[in-house]
Amino acid sequence: MNSKFHDNFDKFERVLNSAIRNYDKAKGLIGIGGRKGRYDDYNFEFVGGANDKLRIKHYDKSLRMLWKAEQHAPHTGTDFKDLTKDEKAFLTQAKDSLSVAEKKELDRYSTEEYKALINAHYTQEQKQAIVNVLSLIAHGEAYAWMVSAEVLVDAESTGGKAAVTMQVLEEAKHFVVLRELLLAWDCEVPRFLVWEYLVMERTLKSKGLEKFFGMNVLVENIAMGLFGMFGEMPGLEILKMFHLDESRHCALPVNYFDELPMSWWQKYSPYAQLRRLSMVLPAIPLLVSIEKDMAVLGVDSLEFGGSLVRKVFHMTDRVGFHMVIPPVVLTEMLNDAFNMYAKLTRKGHDYSDFMSSESVTGEEMARIEKEVFDLYRAGKKVTSETGGKILNWGRKVA
Numbered sequence: 001m002n003s004k005f006h007d008n009f010d011k012f013e014r015v016l017n018s019a020i021r022n023y024d025k026a027k028g029l030i031g032i033g034g035r036k037g038r039y040d041d042y043n044f045e046f047v048g049g050a051n052d053k054l055r056i057k058h059y060d061k062s063l064r065m066l067w068k069a070e071q072h073a074p075h076t077g078t079d080f081k082d083l084t085k086d087e088k089a090f091l092t093q094a095k096d097s098l099s100v101a102e103k104k105e106l107d108r109y110s111t112e113e114y115k116a117l118i119n120a121h122y123t124q125e126q127k128q129a130i131v132n133v134l135s136l137i138a139h140g141e142a143y144a145w146m147v148s149a150e151v152l153v154d155a156e157s158t159g160g161k162a163a164v165t166m167q168v169l170e171e172a173k174h175f176v177v178l179r180e181l182l183l184a185w186d187c188e189v190p191r192f193l194v195w196e197y198l199v200m201e202r203t204l205k206s207k208g209l210e211k212f213f214g215m216n217v218l219v220e221n222i223a224m225g226l227f228g229m230f231g232e233m234p235g236l237e238i239l240k241m242f243h244l245d246e247s248r249h250c251a252l253p254v255n256y257f258d259e260l261p262m263s264w265w266q267k268y269s270p271y272a273q274l275r276r277l278s279m280v281l282p283a284i285p286l287l288v289s290i291e292k293d294m295a296v297l298g299v300d301s302l303e304f305g306g307s308l309v310r311k312v313f314h315m316t317d318r319v320g321f322h323m324v325i326p327p328v329v330l331t332e333m334l335n336d337a338f339n340m341y342a343k344l345t346r347k348g349h350d351y352s353d354f355m356s357s358e359s360v361t362g363e364e365m366a367r368i369e370k371e372v373f374d375l376y377r378a379g380k381k382v383t384s385e386t387g388g389k390i391l392n393w394g395r396k397v398a
């Protein structure tokens with residue numbers, strides 16, 4: 001080894017390093033490119049720091065809560081081989097200790113038995129209605145997968161990136177598992193409804209962390225609402241696992257912005273506020289499109305929508321994603337609109353407070369949602385009083 005040569009070579013590397021870094025820094029400063037990877041190799045961290053709090057709340061928790069399709073959806077078991085040897089051995093041992101009746105319960109989900117189970121519980125019309133509604137989410141999961149993969153690039157700090165990485169993994173699992181599940185129902189899976197197409201495309205096209213609004217606040221709440229409604233139905237119990245994941249995804253923006261706050265401009269820019277409102281509005285006619293299918297399942301689409309609107313706006317307010325119209329006012333306006341629609345289309349409709357309805361079923365899922373929404377209640381920013389005043393003024397003018 002020639003140490004003189006190495007000394008010179010190292011010197012050369014240092015000079016080249018500072019030349020290239022400074023060139024990239026200068027380009028970055030005037031906004032014409034520069035370093036793309038938001039990684040701080042000098043401090044062995046991503047830009048934004050370690051942020052262990054976010055890592056523990058999302059990455060660690062996701063790993064603790066990680067569920068496998070081979071165990072929870074064995075009716076698609078021929079297609080999923082995601083259990084480790086140890087997990088498989090544990091399941092077999094657990095099975096050995098069960099009574100005959102319990103074993104039967106655990107075993108009922110072979111593909112053929114699963115189909116027999118759903119055929120025994122649902123008419124063809126109900127099956128198609130379930131597939132129609134759940135397909136909204138299945139298509140949405142494909143977009144959530146793509147959107148979260150892009151958020152991963154934009155999220156700052158090591159903890160932030162670790163948190164979003166788990167979301168990418170979970171959305172991938174949601175899409176592939178939900179796809180298999182719906183295909184087992186032997187029904188036609190419909191295409192995107194245009195309302196959803198608009199929301200999802202606009203979410204994917206949102207810039208940077210603004211994607212948190214379309215995805216984690218709006219779409220994941222819709223998903224959580226539907227999983228919360230379907231998770232107690234026979235043959236759909238696996239949706240409780242999805243519900244659990246989505247509740248964590250819904251909580252991500254508030255935890256993220258607590259650590260790395262949005263700038264004033266990001267919150268209040270008139271363009272961003274208008275764009276957010278224009279993303280929420282196309283989701284409303286979706287309730288009309290699914291009204292027939294929901295009725296087949298004994299659910300009032302407007303009540304489901306009311307529960308959803310309340311939760312979405314609550315979260316919008318808490319995260320600090322301002323919209324041109326305060327969420328409290330918008331909630332009341334939508335309640336009026338829902339009633340107007342019901343009056344026009346339903347015989348003998350009496351004014352109803354759709355926004356106070358609750359769509360979540362089952363104690364466990366209700367507990368999970370309470371946990372997520374209590375988190376938001378704590379930081380409520382727009383008081384109902386102010387909202388009420390603005391609304392009454394608006395009603396007088398109208």
Ligand SMILES: [Fe+2]
Nearest residue numbers: 141144171174
């Ligand atoms: Fe998902």
Ligand SMILES: [Fe+2]
Nearest residue numbers: 144220246249
């Ligand atoms: Fe999600």
